[in-house]
Amino acid sequence: MLISGAAQAHNPFEFQTPVTPIARETLYVHDLFLTIIAVLFSIGFGFLIFSLIRYRRGRGHAPATFTAPRTPLQWALSALPILTLIFIDYVVMGIPAYHAVLSLANTRDDAGLVIKVTGSQWRWHYEYPDQGISFVSNLSTPASERDSGAPTDPNYLLEVDKPLVLPVGEKVRVLLTSTDVIHAWWIPSFGIKQDAVPGFLRETWVKIDKPGIYRGQCAELCGVGHAYMPIVVEAKSQDDFKRWVADAQTSAAQAAAVTTLSKEDLLKRGQQTYTTYCALCHQPTGLGLPGTFPPIATGKPFAAPPAMTDLLAQRGFFKDGKIVEGSVDRHIQIVLKGIPGTPMPAFDGQLSDADIAGVITFERNSFGNQTGDVVQPSTVKAARGK
Amino acid sequence: MSSAITDLGHHHAHDEPKGLARWLTTTNHKDIGILYMLFGLTMFLLGGVFAELIRVQLIHPANHLVTPEVYNQIITLHGLVMVFGALMPVTAGFANYLIPMMIGAPDMALPRLNNWGFWLLPPAAIVLVLPFILKLFGIGNGPVDTGWTMYAPLSVQGGLGVDFAIFAIFLLGASSLMASINIVVTIFNLRAPGMALMKMPLFVWSWLMTSFLLIAVFPALIAGSAMLLADRHFGTHFFSAAGGGDPVLWEHLFWFFGHPEVYILLFPTAGILSQILPTFARKPIFGYRAQVYSYWAIAALSVVVWAHHMFTSGMPVAGQLYFMYSTMLISVPLAILFFCWLATIWKGSLTFETPMLFALGYIVLFGIGGLTGLVLADAVADQQYHNSFFLVAHFHYALFGGPIMGVIAGVYYWLPKITGRMYSERLGKLHFWLTMIGFNITFMSQFFLGVAGMPRRIPDYALQFAPLNLVSSLGAFLLGAAQLILVYNIARAWAGYGQPATSQVWEGAHGLEFTLPSPPPHHTFDEQPVIA
Amino acid sequence: MSANTAATTRRYFVPKPSPYPALLSFAIMLLAIGLALRVNGYPAGQWIAWVGLASIVFALVRWLGNVIGESEGGFYHKWEDRSFRLGMIWFIISEVVLFATLFGVLFYERNVSVPWLASLDTHFTPWPHFADAWPTAGPLGKSFATVNPWRIPALNTLLLLSSGATVTRAHHWLKHDRRGALIFWLAATILLGVIFLVLQANEFYEAYTELGLTLGSGVYGATFFALTGLHGFHVTVGVVMLTAILVRIVRGHFDPSHHFAFEAVSWYWHFVDVVWMLLFVFVYWL
Numbered sequence A: 001m002l003i004s005g006a007a008q009a010h011n012p013f014e015f016q017t018p019v020t021p022i023a024r025e026t027l028y029v030h031d032l033f034l035t036i037i038a039v040l041f042s043i044g045f046g047f048l049i050f051s052l053i054r055y056r057r058g059r060g061h062a063p064a065t066f067t068a069p070r071t072p073l074q075w076a077l078s079a080l081p082i083l084t085l086i087f088i089d090y091v092v093m094g095i096p097a098y099h100a101v102l103s104l105a106n107t108r109d110d111a112g113l114v115i116k117v118t119g120s121q122w123r124w125h126y127e128y129p130d131q132g133i134s135f136v137s138n139l140s141t142p143a144s145e146r147d148s149g150a151p152t153d154p155n156y157l158l159e160v161d162k163p164l165v166l167p168v169g170e171k172v173r174v175l176l177t178s179t180d181v182i183h184a185w186w187i188p189s190f191g192i193k194q195d196a197v198p199g200f201l202r203e204t205w206v207k208i209d210k211p212g213i214y215r216g217q218c219a220e221l222c223g224v225g226h227a228y229m230p231i232v233v234e235a236k237s238q239d240d241f242k243r244w245v246a247d248a249q250t251s252a253a254q255a256a257a258v259t260t261l262s263k264e265d266l267l268k269r270g271q272q273t274y275t276t277y278c279a280l281c282h283q284p285t286g287l288g289l290p291g292t293f294p295p296i297a298t299g300k301p302f303a304a305p306p307a308m309t310d311l312l313a314q315r316g317f318f319k320d321g322k323i324v325e326g327s328v329d330r331h332i333q334i335v336l337k338g339i340p341g342t343p344m345p346a347f348d349g350q351l352s353d354a355d356i357a358g359v360i361t362f363e364r365n366s367f368g369n370q371t372g373d374v375v376q377p378s379t380v381k382a383a384r385g386k
Numbered sequence B: 001m002s003s004a005i006t007d008l009g010h011h012h013a014h015d016e017p018k019g020l021a022r023w024l025t026t027t028n029h030k031d032i033g034i035l036y037m038l039f040g041l042t043m044f045l046l047g048g049v050f051a052e053l054i055r056v057q058l059i060h061p062a063n064h065l066v067t068p069e070v071y072n073q074i075i076t077l078h079g080l081v082m083v084f085g086a087l088m089p090v091t092a093g094f095a096n097y098l099i100p101m102m103i104g105a106p107d108m109a110l111p112r113l114n115n116w117g118f119w120l121l122p123p124a125a126i127v128l129v130l131p132f133i134l135k136l137f138g139i140g141n142g143p144v145d146t147g148w149t150m151y152a153p154l155s156v157q158g159g160l161g162v163d164f165a166i167f168a169i170f171l172l173g174a175s176s177l178m179a180s181i182n183i184v185v186t187i188f189n190l191r192a193p194g195m196a197l198m199k200m201p202l203f204v205w206s207w208l209m210t211s212f213l214l215i216a217v218f219p220a221l222i223a224g225s226a227m228l229l230a231d232r233h234f235g236t237h238f239f240s241a242a243g244g245g246d247p248v249l250w251e252h253l254f255w256f257f258g259h260p261e262v263y264i265l266l267f268p269t270a271g272i273l274s275q276i277l278p279t280f281a282r283k284p285i286f287g288y289r290a291q292v293y294s295y296w297a298i299a300a301l302s303v304v305v306w307a308h309h310m311f312t313s314g315m316p317v318a319g320q321l322y323f324m325y326s327t328m329l330i331s332v333p334l335a336i337l338f339f340c341w342l343a344t345i346w347k348g349s350l351t352f353e354t355p356m357l358f359a360l361g362y363i364v365l366f367g368i369g370g371l372t373g374l375v376l377a378d379a380v381a382d383q384q385y386h387n388s389f390f391l392v393a394h395f396h397y398a399l400f401g402g403p404i405m406g407v408i409a410g411v412y413y414w415l416p417k418i419t420g421r422m423y424s425e426r427l428g429k430l431h432f433w434l435t436m437i438g439f440n441i442t443f444m445s446q447f448f449l450g451v452a453g454m455p456r457r458i459p460d461y462a463l464q465f466a467p468l469n470l471v472s473s474l475g476a477f478l479l480g481a482a483q484l485i486l487v488y489n490i491a492r493a494w495a496g497y498g499q500p501a502t503s504q505v506w507e508g509a510h511g512l513e514f515t516l517p518s519p520p521p522h523h524t525f526d527e528q529p530v531i532a
Numbered sequence C: 001m002s003a004n005t006a007a008t009t010r011r012y013f014v015p016k017p018s019p020y021p022a023l024l025s026f027a028i029m030l031l032a033i034g035l036a037l038r039v040n041g042y043p044a045g046q047w048i049a050w051v052g053l054a055s056i057v058f059a060l061v062r063w064l065g066n067v068i069g070e071s072e073g074g075f076y077h078k079w080e081d082r083s084f085r086l087g088m089i090w091f092i093i094s095e096v097v098l099f100a101t102l103f104g105v106l107f108y109e110r111n112v113s114v115p116w117l118a119s120l121d122t123h124f125t126p127w128p129h130f131a132d133a134w135p136t137a138g139p140l141g142k143s144f145a146t147v148n149p150w151r152i153p154a155l156n157t158l159l160l161l162s163s164g165a166t167v168t169r170a171h172h173w174l175k176h177d178r179r180g181a182l183i184f185w186l187a188a189t190i191l192l193g194v195i196f197l198v199l200q201a202n203e204f205y206e207a208y209t210e211l212g213l214t215l216g217s218g219v220y221g222a223t224f225f226a227l228t229g230l231h232g233f234h235v236t237v238g239v240v241m242l243t244a245i246l247v248r249i250v251r252g253h254f255d256p257s258h259h260f261a262f263e264a265v266s267w268y269w270h271f272v273d274v275v276w277m278l279l280f281v282f283v284y285w286l
């Protein structure tokens, strides 16, 4: 669904083209520093190579015996490189770095738009509090592409179903948090990388120069799906952005109004939700991973530490070493609230009533499960309060 | 009474246990030193196998050699095994073998404790990798998979491998503390008459500082790991906001240990370098005092800069600035060390035997590692480098380019002393050149990968990163294959092949250990020498 | 550097090869594996852990037996003694770092993380109603009451302080070779330590049953039990060591000039004392 062609074709040896003030500053600093260290290295290396050639024993050089500087001149020569290094550290590098730190930290002044980014294993949840928009952004590279062994999609692993949309030319304050472990929101061409720490809020900001599609990835190890939570930002002109906001608001209102769906619709929706949200752990086959993620298919054995299986047994989903189908109520609760103390996440903040109704209906009627149960969005809505 | 002394204290080779029992029960510093070194070599090979697996997985995108879960386990074990299993034990082995000889001591001060310190290591390694085996029996889902930094809450959430890693850390910590205490006591109490502190070889100084650092920071990691264990199983909330705790607290604890740890790895090999360079330059070391003071400065600074690993974790501006500037300050004493090394070479009479080649390689490669470290110290630029392959390249230049090169140099330098046999110089030189070429191919490409935006710790990546990853993997295969030469060279000398070595081994070598025969007698200085 | 051998007659005592260090290590490994399995709910781990613990006790007893034998056999002189002293000092320094870390954690949780959590932007934070306070169970914790510092803890302070004095007394009499007084004051020290432990255990019991203060009581509960628990563990070890020393004294070990083991344990005891003072101030009182 993504506009193709807008992918930045970029030189794999350099920074991606900077499009924010911070990124430009970083690139400047980077170029400056690399030049400096290249010069330092060349001087040291040149000195070394010179000695190696000049003072080879083969050339009959008799060794000197000095062990420390003695004359004032020698002291000066010894101090010079050290003083130069201090000068480089604190003046040449230190001053630009000082300004960059201050400007990066200034997230609030003149910020026009505020967005909240929440990391979860393994997707990003974007909210526009003032606009009342909220959606989840998932990796959309199909599994077939990943299994092919020879992917061809130019945006392989850098594509999502719903990109974050931002206006250009406006300072956007970005608040970050997480629901489970630490993630990091990194977009190279914006020059920012900020950790999303569960239970806390972190801030950063962007002001994008020109419309386009910008891609990044999660940059903090967050479990098995760490490689699969890309970030895609679609920067639009102010007008396009306003239009997009209006559209998003209407469709959100429509979605919230849904209370009942046909079984077919639920199953279709459920399958989609399952593939994007659950399959990473419970696997596309519904068979889970031994020791880590239980099967969804009932009757299948699941061996895991008792600390995990006990929690499942309490909820009526585990008996005699096998997964069993627990009650619908419990099932809804598990998906809404997760299973605290295990990787099973809470989805109440991420999925709509219809999606949750769909995925539970789907699970209870797939992978060989044949309960025939149909769960409606209204039931999920009612269960949310509990 | 005096007969009892002979009985208990003064045993001779004939009443010593033989075979495996000898190694299990030994109280002899040379035996223990050799045990440490062999253990470290084994772990280097194991960590190397993990490294090669990483590079095979990353050779092209969408590779399915291992699952993402196993990939995370492999990188974690690679990091832990290389740092705690290979580097630290090998340098501790050098310390045990050499320090008593270098300072004219009869043995280490606490010989039985010394043995204990070593024998805690194999159990630690077993505990660390045991979950691989348990998994085959359906217990748990394999070893720790959180990265060697074990950031909470990922490590709170993880499987039983994390608990095994925590217990392994306890064992490693106990071992390191024991070894450090022993070394400090030996240096303070067992020097030969006349061996003033400021006369000690720099290698001994470097280990004194290493021991101080270990004693000063390892307990922090032990405490942190215990808290992690409690968060995982006993319901505490040290690292969870729901109870008023903070995941970032783990990062502080880990890096309060972790940053000094990099100098713990570096120091002993900086010391080795300062033994080797004068030998092959045939010229006394330049700036002995300056180097000792630099060690002190580095050690002192190293415990106050840890949060430069956390520039993206979200710190107040004052914190960013403080940690940035203090980190930059460390480059000063390190540059002094470099300066002294270069000045030692300057106007010498140089020859290029294998140890010297590796020492020079160290200067060049660690120079790159250190200078890129300086770049990482910039809090804003680090927004780009952090957790990218640029960082991976930095720390391999710093860890392999520095300490590992130094260890290899040390092995070639003292191997003739230890085994009494010269290694093959031709193969040694080949080893050096293949290592230099392989290493630079492997890790130079990673600087570019990082700059182009490739995150670390991912088993699969976007297409634009494919060409350089291929290059890096090919380099790694060459680098790995080159290390087989080292193994061969050691085995050959060990088995008693090669030219016999003289006492002095190297024409330019000085120091007490080179006054002893090669190999030195089992007990070195029953009678302490007097240093004039 | 020139070196000429001979000249000295000093001989350093290098003990014979000993199987106990390696045995001890593998015993600890069993304990570790057992515990790691146990906390993950595998009951078999428990048995592995017990076997490990039993082997640890065995190896330690044998090892220490050797040490005592050597000490009493006259193999340790001034030179060796100095090694033991230095070793003990550096060991205690590492313990200082261990406790310092936990105090650092207390400081961080109390002065950084709790205020930070309470000061997050109320529109976005998951805990808009959380206020900065200490003690706290955190945003989601259950409420609890704290231990009154001026009751058991104050009494415990007195007990430990006096035990520091009694052990110094004992040392004094050891130096003057007055066995009777020595045994009396040492026994008194042990007794004070035991009473301390009993009171402390009682305090923990009440915390759990009456105050609702548990390990799970947010960062307050966590740091409270971590610090007091680790300290209590050290007191326990101290009492065991003091008892071992007492037994040795009763058997006639040590003499006025030669009693490093006694001193080492008393240093340790003083260290544990000082830690308690800090605990009393920072954990219970402030």
Ligand code: HEA
Pocket: A040, A041, A044, A045, A048, B149, B262, B263, B265, B266, B308, B309, B310, B311, B327, B328, B330, B331, B334, B335, B338, B363, B364, B366, B367, B368, B369, B370, B371, B372, B373, B374, B376, B377, B378, B382, B385, B386, B387, B391, B394, B395, B398, B399, B402, B403
């Ligand atoms: C031995 C190991 C070692 C050493 C010595 C160093 C040394 C340094 N390191 Fe490095 N570092 C690591 C190992 C090491 N590092 C590891 C393992 C990590 C990552 C851990 C992880 O996240 O998993 C890391 C990460 C790391 C970061 C965190 C980045 C991030 O996570 O975003 C930073 C940031 O400041 C940093 C900085 C430095 C600095 C300033 C030095 C300084 O000490 C360097 C000083 C040296 C010099 C300045 C060189 C001076 C030389 C010359 C002037 C002349 C040279 C030229 C020739 C003679 C040819 N390091």
Ligand code: HEA
Pocket: B044, B045, B046, B047, B048, B049, B051, B052, B054, B055, B075, B076, B078, B079, B080, B082, B083, B087, B146, B147, B148, B149, B392, B396, B399, B400, B404, B442, B456, B457, B458, B459, B476, B477, B478, B479, B480, B481, B483, B484
């Ligand atoms: C002293 C420490 C040390 C050393 C020496 C090395 C050595 C090597 N490392 Fe390591 N590395 C770390 C410490 C070290 N590393 C750490 C701390 C991390 C971070 C982990 C984390 O993210 O948590 C890391 C991460 C790391 C990564 C990043 C993984 C990721 O983020 O996704 C990569 C990728 O290329 C890598 C590669 C290598 C290679 C190719 C070598 C080579 O130099 C190894 C060469 C040696 C051998 C190969 C052994 C000898 C030869 C044989 C046994 C014969 C068999 C050989 C063949 C099959 C060819 N390392």
Ligand code: CUA
Pocket: A119, A122, A182, A183, A184, A218, A219, A220, A221, A222, A223, A225, A226, A227, A229
């Ligand atoms: Cu989320 Cu990595």
Ligand SMILES: [Cu+2]
Pocket: B258, B259, B262, B306, B308, B309
């Ligand atoms: Cu560091």
